[in-house]
Amino acid sequence: MTATLERPTEDEPEGSRPSPVEGRRFRPTPGGWAGRAAVPVGLLLIALWYTHHFSQGRSDILASGLVIAVGALSLNVLVGYVGQISLGHQAFIGIGSFTASYVIGQSGQSFYVGLLAGAAVGGLQAILLGLIALRVRGLYFALVTLSWGAVAENCIFRLKGFTGGGEGANASRPGGFITDRAFLVMCALVLTVVLLIDWRLVSTKAGRAFQAIRESPQVAANYGINVRLYTLYAFAVAGVYAGIAGALYASRRITVQAGDFTFASIALTYLIVTVVGGLRRRGGIVLFSLFYVLGGEYLPGWVRGLPLPGTLKANAGYLVQAISGVLAIVTLIFQPEGLGTFTAPMGRWLKGERFALGHGGAGAEGVDARP
């Protein structure tokens, strides 16, 4: 402790790992930059080849993955940033979806108005749920969200005037984005905007407030953070993301029905994608959303071609769900950062740092300022 009272520069053990300062000074060579630039360009080329070389249906697969990504980012705000669980996200996504299709289909407004309306109503319903979250926490709040999902499924989504009942509600796509290929571009644009918002969220005061609240409401309050207000704010942000995801979902499908928004198909799936992608790891979440839909598309066919018992082949359609569930358990036990374990260092490498697994400047074990 003595050393910390003076500056212990000489006493600091050197050489064991690059110090954070050195890490910041590192600049890649021109070749290094070229390698880094090649990665996004390569990914873009693969995506272009994949969507243009084959039928339009392939774009739709990717688009559904991007919609899941937006929905999972919404869960990430609640579960990852403020540490509130939501088991009722089918309500979040569904309400956004039906609001958008109501505005687009029944009121005849444009897709963009529907998108904004979905976002706004999604945010409002989330704030209502957030008001409850201020009263009950943990397991009890999880139960509240579970029942909110059930209420939405069994009551709200059955309002014929709102959701069109069994026929479903229509939400046409915006002009210029009618085809699957074009709508994939729309989904990518919206996801990009959501990612940018999320990036600014965590880099500014609200994101830091969320992090503090998640760990200790007491410490957060001591830092001057209004815990109640910022908890509600997190719910609002999550609701807006979910509303946006819902609007995209509706326009991607063109027709949505109450049966599309169930606990298993939305809430559980999105939660698993969020967990396996990695809490607080945007890159991992987007990546696993794509893996999830691509797996759902190609794994069954591939497995059916393998010499396996008939029952396995017959149920191959559920393979990706089963694998994701197992992955979620593995993630929770062994690798809490999920795919983020790999995407986060990749991201730092792309930004021009050295490639290193683990957090830059971390490795706090054995940090001791004693001489």
Next chain:
Amino acid sequence: MPVLEASDVSIRFGGVQALTDVTLRVDEYEIVGLIGPNGAGKTTIFNCITGFYRPQRGKVTFKGVDVSDVGPHDRSAMGMGRTFQNVGLVKTETVLDNMLTAQHAAIDYSPLAGIVGSPTTFGAERRLRQRADALLEILHLGHLRDRPVAGLPYGVLKRVEIATALATDPDLLLLDEPGSGLGPEEADKLGDELLGLRHEFDLTIVMIEHHVPLVVRICDYVYCLNFGQLLTEGKPLEVRNHPEVVAAYLGEEAPEAEAEAERLEAAHLATEMRAADTGEVGV
């Protein structure tokens, strides 16, 4: 004008009367010590002052304003900076991020401007960073800037916490056992540092501290609590030599210390006997 005034503060948890009519007054630029045996209610009065507890009776006035109905985050924003006995930091964040989070109330852009990426927020964030770095340098913590808080040793955490408390831009700093875990020499240095910080930031300081020499050296005034009541108050030396304070401290701790010494002696004897049995001497 007193910076802080707590008058007749009483609080009860179930059947335990934690505080009874505690009154204390802290003037500007004072360093006030709060001493007393374990369980005397020192941290409880801190929690009443900072708003984490709502006393059943009495009121707290801060800079002339009755803050009895003001929440802890607003009191922090008004200029109360506080450290916790068990270290109140966001453990998964780095030291720097904690310093940024702690400046929350000073940030003048709205949270919405932050997430839509308004240009002003980038400059504001840069200024927060500069201020955080400057404070870390003052407390000689600059080299730990990018380290996650989890994993840092206790003594360092106590210092980081003082840095984050300063980052909230306080007029009144409430320190809960800043010297715990320090040896006499280190406590001496901490004392110098606190005096320096008071001078540099125009601070008024209230500190809970068990290290009596530190209290005597830097405090202008001392309150002693015992069983939730004010035992006595006065100049540090007067309080230290007050017979009731001596009784409260030593009268309770002496038997414990004696018992501890006996236990150690017995343990020592046992080891010696074992060593004699196995024929090993002086391992």
